[in-house]
């Protein structure tokens with residue numbers, strides 16, 4: 001679909017197009033469309049801009065990721081559709097591992113997300129393995145031994161809240177991006193960035209690169 005740049009809702013419509021395209025490519029689940037709609041509604045209410053509090057949280061997140069011994073970026077179907085290239089850039093800037101972790105179980109989609117990240121410049125992408133994190137029943141409990149399992153800081157650009165809660169109980173620091181500040185992820189995370197991942201991730205890259213330059 002071609003969207004005119006003069007359309008007042010150009011950015012929002014383009015973002016929608018990316019999610020729809022993610023479903024067509026088989027990297028985003030159909031449920032991802034609903035999650036995106038929820039996010040859009042919250043974004044509309046906050047004026048579709050990054051707040052001062054979010055900018056502060058992004059700075060704290062950058063510091064925490066740079067201080068971590070084993071930082072990992074967890075990627076699901078929505079994050080891959082919206083910010084694959086940026087997540088790869090972030091992983092290289094920190095550096096941090098990239099690990100695919102999805103809620104709606106599908107081995108095929110996990111592989112597609114991995115390949116999509118590689119197409120967007122990633123060298124190595126971890127997939128869930130046989131080890132499990134405690135206190136979680138969903139598909140997200142299966143993690144990679146070299147990734148989330150031994151991570152001390154995990155960056156999660158949007159998800160459902162039960163894993164955030166479980167990861168915290170597993171003594172990990174969790175950084176989330178979620179437009180809904182009332183969500184369980186937002187309430188339970190170590191650092192919560194209430195912003196759209198399409199704005200927050202580029203700002204996080206900038207913050208990480210800025211801190212590395214002066215330290």
Ligand code: PTJ
Pocket residue numbers: 028029031032033034035036037038039040042076077078082101102103104105158159160161177178179180183195196197198
């Ligand atoms: O690929 P999968 O199987 O792992 O599935 C991914 C989704 C996102 C479908 C899954 O994790 C899910 O169902 O999530 P929820 O419980 O719907 O939560 C998604 C949260 O992300 C909601 O609080 C939304 O408001 C928020 N959200 C949606 N889009 C964005 C967002 N937050 C930041 N930026 C967005 N673009």
